[in-house]
Amino acid sequence: LSDPSRQVRSQGALALGMLMAINPRPDPVLSELGGLCVNAEASPLRASALEAVSIVLTKAGDKTTPAALAKLEVVVMLGVTDNDENVRKAAL
16 A cells, blocks of 8 residues: 555555455454554555545444544544545545
8 A cells, every 4th residue: 555656556455445355353454554544654645545444444344343443533533634635535
């Protein structure tokens, strides 16, 4: 997800979603994605990480613990208030 190419990042996010459909524990992956959202210096990387969070939650949200969801809520709220329009869109 940290590749410079948007196409590669998008394919990576979709692949994570496919893996999460069979993974019994999505929390570690979501934690890693949340960290990427917060720590990425470039806006495109933050947007891609937020898109990946959305995809993973769509595929494995029912397996996610309330604690992991609470942490992601903070990450998403940071995305909603980001200066970059693409990050804000990804957070919604």
